[in-house]
Amino acid sequence: MAALIRNELDKAPFTGTVFVFRARRADRLKLLYWEGSGLVMTYKRLEEHSFA
Numbered sequence: 394m395a396a397l398i399r400n401e402l403d404k405a406p407f408t409g410t411v412f413v414f415r416a417r418r419a420d421r422l423k424l425l426y427w428e429g430s431g432l433v434m435t436y437k438r439l440e441e442h443s444f445a
Contacts, residue, residue: 394425395432406432419443 394414395406406412407427414423420443424435 394423394434398425415444419445 394412398404398406398412402412404410404412406425409427411424411426414425415421420439422437422444424433424437426433
């Protein structure tokens with residue numbers, strides 16, 4: 394995902410910016426951010442609804 398941020402978005406993934414990726418079904422999110430000592434990826438899935 395860091396390579397996708399760098400190559401496709403032309404952004405630096407190690408700046409502290411939070412990058413949000415949504416699945417096509419809109420019921421899953423992945424957040425990727427630099428915590429200071431490494432990249433952190435958080436994953437959230439909704440069981441009944443979808444993200445707007």
